[in-house]
Amino acid sequence: MSRHDASDLAHRLGRQAEAVCRHYLSAGRRQGNYWQVGDARNTPGRSMFVRLKDSPKGLAGKFTDAATGEHGDLLDVIRESCGLVDFTDVVEEARGFLGLPHPEPDPPPRKRATASAPSGSVEAARRLFDMSQPITGTLVQSYLRKRGITDLRGTGNLRFHPRCYYRPDEHSPTETWPAMIAAVTDLAGKITGAHRTWLDPQRGDKAPLDTPRRAMGDLLGHAVRFGAGGEVMAAGEGIETVLSVRQVLPDMPMLAALSAAHLAAVLFPDTLRRLYILRDDDPAGDGARDSLVERANAAGIEAIVISPRLGDFNEDLRTLGLDALRSQTRVQIGPQDVARFMALAA
Structure with missing residues (x-):
C-alpha cells in the first residue's frame, strides 16, 4: 500500500473516529471532543487522548499519549489494540471495519531471516x-x-x-x-x-x-531502576532527576518512572518499608506525589516527600551545585538514612 493509500485509509477512519474508539479502545470513554484511555493497547487509564473532530490543532483520529509522548493515528490504534505485526494485517482489519472491498493482493514479500518485532x-x-x-x-x-x-x-x-x-x-x-x-x-x-x-x-x-x-x-507499574530494591528506596519521574539525587545518595536504590502518571502507579517491592518520593515542582508532580503517598500508606509503607528548591533536582544540581543539593537533601531524609546512604563531602 502506498503512503497516499495509507493516508486515505487513516482519513476514512478519522471520519468515524468515535466509532473506531468505541470498538478498539473500549476501555476508554469520551471526554468532550476527545476519547480518553490509558494507551493504544486499550489499557484502562486517562493518559492518551484521541481527537474525535477536526480542529485547528489537528485532524480527527490523531492521538497523543501524555505519559509517553508517543503519537499517531487510528491505524496505529488498530495495530496496537489488536496486537498486529504486519501492516497488511492492519489494513485488512481497517478495511473490514469500514466495510471496504479488499484490494488486489501485492506479490508476497521475500521472507526475512529473522522476524522483526512489532x-x-x-x-x-x-x-x-x-x-x-x-x-x-x-x-x-x-x-x-x-x-x-x-x-x-x-x-x-x-x-x-x-x-x-x-x-x-x-x-x-x-x-x-x-x-x-x-x-x-x-x-x-x-x-x-x-x-x-x-x-x-x-x-x-x-x-x-x-x-x-x-x-x-x-511501562505501567515498571521503571528504570538503579540498585536493587530493599527496605528503603527513592522514586522520581525523570532519569536525570533520579541520577541527580543519586549523586548525594549513591547507595540508595532508586527508580525513574519516566512520567508523573507512571510514578503514581509504580509497583512496590514486598520488602519496602520507607519510600522517598522525589517530587517535581509542578502540578503533575504534586498529583503524582499525592497518589503515591496514599498508595504507600495503604500498603503500610512510610512515604517521605523530598522537594527541590527549583523546578527539579537536576536544575538544583546544575544551578545551585552539589554541596547545596547535599545540604538540602540531608535535612529532608531520616537521620538513619543519612548515615547509611549519604556520600560524605569531598
Missing part, C-alpha cells in the same frame, strides 16, 4: 537494549556530565545507541540520532520496555526534535 512492543524494546552498548566513553556519559551527573555507579540499565531510529510522524522519513537507551524493568528485573533520549552529538545535549524522549513497551 514496533513499540516489549520484544522490540528488549532487542533495542541488547543492540546498545555500555555508556562509558560515549556521548551518553558526556551528556550526563554536562548535566552535573558524574557518579555513574550502578547505571547498568543505561546504554548508548549510536544510530537510533526516530520518526517525527507517520508521514515523515525515518531519521537516525545517537540516543541514551534506558531499560524499563519489572520488580524481578525483567525488561518490559525501553526509554529513548535522542542526543545531539554537536551540542552534547538533547537532540533538537519535537519529542526527544519516547518510551516503548509495557
Whole structure:
C-alpha cells in the first residue's frame, strides 16, 4: 500500500473516529471532543487522548499519549489494540471495519531471516537494549556530565545507541540520532520496555526534535531502576532527576518512572518499608506525589516527600551545585538514612 493509500485509509477512519474508539479502545470513554484511555493497547487509564473532530490543532483520529509522548493515528490504534505485526494485517482489519472491498493482493514479500518485532512492543524494546552498548566513553556519559551527573555507579540499565531510529510522524522519513537507551524493568528485573533520549552529538545535549524522549513497551507499574530494591528506596519521574539525587545518595536504590502518571502507579517491592518520593515542582508532580503517598500508606509503607528548591533536582544540581543539593537533601531524609546512604563531602 502506498503512503497516499495509507493516508486515505487513516482519513476514512478519522471520519468515524468515535466509532473506531468505541470498538478498539473500549476501555476508554469520551471526554468532550476527545476519547480518553490509558494507551493504544486499550489499557484502562486517562493518559492518551484521541481527537474525535477536526480542529485547528489537528485532524480527527490523531492521538497523543501524555505519559509517553508517543503519537499517531487510528491505524496505529488498530495495530496496537489488536496486537498486529504486519501492516497488511492492519489494513485488512481497517478495511473490514469500514466495510471496504479488499484490494488486489501485492506479490508476497521475500521472507526475512529473522522476524522483526512489532514496533513499540516489549520484544522490540528488549532487542533495542541488547543492540546498545555500555555508556562509558560515549556521548551518553558526556551528556550526563554536562548535566552535573558524574557518579555513574550502578547505571547498568543505561546504554548508548549510536544510530537510533526516530520518526517525527507517520508521514515523515525515518531519521537516525545517537540516543541514551534506558531499560524499563519489572520488580524481578525483567525488561518490559525501553526509554529513548535522542542526543545531539554537536551540542552534547538533547537532540533538537519535537519529542526527544519516547518510551516503548509495557511501562505501567515498571521503571528504570538503579540498585536493587530493599527496605528503603527513592522514586522520581525523570532519569536525570533520579541520577541527580543519586549523586548525594549513591547507595540508595532508586527508580525513574519516566512520567508523573507512571510514578503514581509504580509497583512496590514486598520488602519496602520507607519510600522517598522525589517530587517535581509542578502540578503533575504534586498529583503524582499525592497518589503515591496514599498508595504507600495503604500498603503500610512510610512515604517521605523530598522537594527541590527549583523546578527539579537536576536544575538544583546544575544551578545551585552539589554541596547545596547535599545540604538540602540531608535535612529532608531520616537521620538513619543519612548515615547509611549519604556520600560524605569531598
